[in-house]
Amino acid sequence: MAVTLDLNSDLGEGFGTWRLGDDFGLLALVTSANVACGFHAGDPTIMRRVCERAAANGVAVGAHVSYRDLAGFGRRSMDVEPGQLADEVTYQLAALDGIARTAGTRVSYVKPHGALYNRIVHDGAQAGAVVAAVRAYDPGLPLLGLPGSAVLAQAAAAGLTAVAEAFADRAYLPDGRLAPRGTPGAVITDPAEVVRRCVALATTGEVTGVDGDTVRVEARSLCVHGDTPGAVELAGRIREALVSAGVTLAPFA
Template structure:
């Protein structure tokens, strides 16, 4: 049976004169782009440039929503009231969708970023806030997240489409959560190792955790972070390895 998989990357995360990652190069490789919406990274000019190139290359645009935390790149834990968080997510989603539509496209899905992504794995209230914002804007938009997370559970309960994501370049704990950045094995940077991991996840639905155990992920989409060292070469090798293994690459949305 043939396997179809999405390959996504977090893009548009620079700000003003500060560039982060090579968005245009990655857009030649991935099938979906998680575009920063101005809260953890990105600005209107960057958002428009990435959306325009994504539309030109037929790459699916996703809203990469996060906490309002430019200084911490959205990776700092923050306590935000659920109602306010829902408003913040709605604001980011609507802004990116407006820009994408101006370039002939539209937002096709939503994926939280950084600390918000990790928080919604276990925090029911924060997960519910993200789901409420997406449902209010467009209940037809899928939400991309970690398998078994509160976010995906609540998305399904609300009647939204929940899509499972796995990470090409991040280490996993035995419980299926991501290893904390800075901890041993949290970031995988060797291109050959990353490519082998991705082929295994695509063909067997499993990945080896930092303690050597096997974790079930069954991804619909694989993420290569745009700010990982050597991200373009990583993504290129992942794409090539998946295609060599007979995996068809296509956007899930």
């Protein structure tokens, strides 16, 4: 069976004079770019530059929305009231969409970042806030998230396109959730193993979990983290291996 997969990466995560990752190098390899909107990283100039290069390369632009947590890089879970969270998601989405349009493209999907991404796997109230913000802004925007998550269930129920995502370098628990960062083996650092797992995910929908058993992970998009050391080389190897395995790489949005 022919397989079509999106290859995405978190980009634009510098701030001011501080840079993180090789945005332009990754934009030559991925099919979708999750662009930081200023709340965990990114600033207007970085957002513009990434959007301009994405437009030139035919890469889809997604709003990588976050808790308002610049100091913690959006990786600290926060108890934000749902109405306020919805407003903050709308604010980020509108900011990036405005810049994207002046750069010759537009926001074509939404992907929550870090702690927010993980919180809305199980927190129905915060998941509902994210869904409400996306639906109010543009109900045609797909929402990218973890398979089986509360946010994707609510997105589908609200009439949004829910897109399931897998991760190239993250370990999985038996129930399909990501192993929490900071736990042993949560991030896979061996490039050959990462490439092998990506091909397995794309062609079989399965991956070996932290307990050694097979975990079912069916996804339309695969994330390569832009802040991983050697991310450009790794993304290149993943892309080459997927194409060699007969996988067609294309944006989902």
